[in-house]
Amino acid sequence: SAVISQKPSRDICQRGTSLTIQCQVDSQVTMMFWYRQQPGQSLTLIATANQGSEATYESGFVIDKFPISRPNLTFSTLTVSNMSPEDSSIYLCSAARGANEKLFFGSGTQLSVL
Amino acid sequence: AQKITQTQPGMFVQEKEAVTLDCTYDTSDPSYGLFWYKQPSSGEMIFLIYQGSYDQQNATEGRYSLNFQKARKSANLVISASQLGDSAMYFCAMRRSVGGGNKLTFGTGTQLKVEL
Numbered sequence: 255s256a257v258i259s260q261k262p263s264r265d266i267c268q269r270g271t272s273l274t275i276q277c278q279v280d281s282q283v284t285m286m287f288w289y290r291q292q293p294g295q296s297l298t299l300i301a302t303a304n305q306g307s308e309a310t311y312e313s314g315f316v317i318d319k320f321p322i323s324r325p326n327l328t329f330s331t332l333t334v335s336n337m338s339p340e341d342s343s344i345y346l347c348s349a350a351r352g353a354n355e356k357l358f359f360g361s362g363t364q365l366s367v368l
Numbered sequence: 369a370q371k372i373t374q375t376q377p378g379m380f381v382q383e384k385e386a387v388t389l390d391c392t393y394d395t396s397d398p399s400y401g402l403f404w405y406k407q408p409s410s411g412e413m414i415f416l417i418y419q420g421s422y423d424q425q426n427a428t429e430g431r432y433s434l435n436f437q438k439a440r441k442s443a444n445l446v447i448s449a450s451q452l453g454d455s456a457m458y459f460c461a462m463r464r465s466v467g468g469g470n471k472l473t474f475g476t477g478t479q480l481k482v483e484l
Contacts, residue, residue, distance in 0.1 A: 285470050287470070287471070295476075296459065296474040296475060296476045296477055297413075297459070297461075297472075297474045298474075299471055299472070302471070344411050346413060348413075350470045352470075353470050354401070354470070355470070356403075356415055356418055357403070357415070357463075357470055357472060358415055359405070359412065359413035359414075359415075360412070361410070361411065361412040362411040362412055362413070364411055
């Protein structure tokens, strides 16, 4: 299994500001993803973080709102931009060594926007 | 399109008893994978068990087993000898094995509470 460290673990932010979440994997992985879990809901995929190129976003998510970086095979960041209370969620980083490998998750970032 | 259905929003079980969490899925893909994750109140997602659609035997991992009935499109999680630490949210998820890129579709989850 891969050990995935995510930080911050939680934050309380003001409306209109931005927060960058970091995800570090203890070994090289082919695939990294970012998920959102709104309060009391299931997980929704935001985007696939592609190493060395622009992320691939799912329907309903755009780069201007959720810019993602992935400079190498072990690290990625997700920024939640111009936050509003509707962005209050748990954001989870996940990774897999290959397309058919098991998907592991970080511990999540609990974000509250006031 | 893929869909995962978990019809039990909440379940109670007594300590040391076995419990089954239901999961049904809908897909037209011939090849797919099914996952179960546990999410305690801390928020992390913990991988429990995986079943491939072509696996001949039901998956087992310690106290967890997956009751896979392909014709019925169900993938129920069985937890044997429940412990207080099993109290958590449990999510069933499905991955397309061909062209899925390891993207998972999640169910709505089942909140399990283990009681003394």
